[in-house]
Amino acid sequence: NAGVMQNPRHLVRRRGQEARLRCSPMKGHSHVYWYRQLPEEGLKFMVYLQKENIIDESGMPKERFSAEFPKEGPSILRIQQVVRGDSAAYFCASPSGGGGRESYNEQFFGPGTRLTVL
Amino acid sequence: QKEVEQDPGPLSVPEGAIVSLNCTYSNSAFQYFMWYRQYSRKGPELLMYTYSSGNKEDGRFTAQVDKSSKYISLFIRDSQPSDSATYLCAMKLGMGAQKLVFGQGTRLTINP
Numbered sequence: 001n002a003g004v005m006q007n008p009r010h011l012v013r014r015r016g017q018e019a020r021l022r023c024s025p026m027k028g029h030s031h032v033y034w035y036r037q038l039p040e041e042g043l044k045f046m047v048y049l050q051k052e053n054i055i056d057e058s059g060m061p062k063e064r065f066s067a068e069f070p071k072e073g074p075s076i077l078r079i080q081q082v083v084r085g086d087s088a089a090y091f092c093a094s095p096s097g098g099g100g101r102e103s104y105n106e107q108f109f110g111p112g113t114r115l116t117v118l
Numbered sequence: 119q120k121e122v123e124q125d126p127g128p129l130s131v132p133e134g135a136i137v138s139l140n141c142t143y144s145n146s147a148f149q150y151f152m153w154y155r156q157y158s159r160k161g162p163e164l165l166m167y168t169y170s171s172g173n174k175e176d177g178r179f180t181a182q183v184d185k186s187s188k189y190i191s192l193f194i195r196d197s198q199p200s201d202s203a204t205y206l207c208a209m210k211l212g213m214g215a216q217k218l219v220f221g222q223g224t225r226l227t228i229n230p
Contacts, residue, residue: 004161031215042124042206042220043162056217091161095215105150105169105210107218109161 003027004094004110005074012116019079019086021113025094032075033107034067037089049075082117089114121145124207124221133230137194141207141221144188148209151183152218153192156204165205166192197228 003026013019025032030051035043048056049069060067064082069075079086093107124141131137139153150169154162166181168174168190174181180193190209194201204225208218 033217035218035220040126040222042122042222043208043218045217045219048215048217055215059217093218105213106152106164106167108164109154111161114159 004092004108006090006092006110006113008113009111010114010116012118013082014118015083016081019082019115021077021079021090021115022074023077023092023110024074025092026096026108029094030069031095032069033093034075034077035091035093035109037091037112039088043091046077079115082115084117087115087117119144120222121219122207122209122221125224126222128225128227130227130229131197133197133199133228135197135228137197137201137226137228139192139194139205139207139224139226141190142188143190143209143219145211145219146185146188147211148219149212150210151181151190152208153179153181154206154208155201156206156223158203162206199228199230202227 005024007022033048034046037043045059047060047067064080066078089112091109091112093109122143153166155165156162168181168183171183171185178195182191204223206223207221210216210218
């Protein structure tokens, strides 16, 4: 919660619609992780991006989900044709990254976007 | 088998008690270990971060890592009602920017 911003905080979509979730990392940072938290479960890694590059997408569902982090603006997690099973809290995280690789060990989370699919 | 196992609780203790929260893991390659606190409908907040085996203390919180047993613990001394939250353990393989693997989380309630 140390400077990571997410919006919207709550998002309601009907089945078949698209959901767009936005994340701005800590100021001056170019690394973003997206995680999903299903009800009563821990967080599951989805994707790791740096500006204009996807570094690790091993946790992304193969269909309907995509992520980007353009040169300008926030990172976007996009879910097409949402289904009820997509209802969850989506969090993004950013390292503090004050200097050196050691500073990338810690990840600080945003407040999350709670997606409800009707 | 999950990579990281954590008893979901719920765990309920009286105010002032010492709380012990634990996680086990299966991948011996994990080197960095974290504990996060998450209040209801909020984002996770980083509490403690340790590297490899050993203890780390920060105020009322102590984190322990036993890599030989693949077991990590978080102890909370003099527990307060404000400590009531879900506690998530997390770990990663190496230094630098890498994904975290989380346990399920333990829901803790401290009763006044």
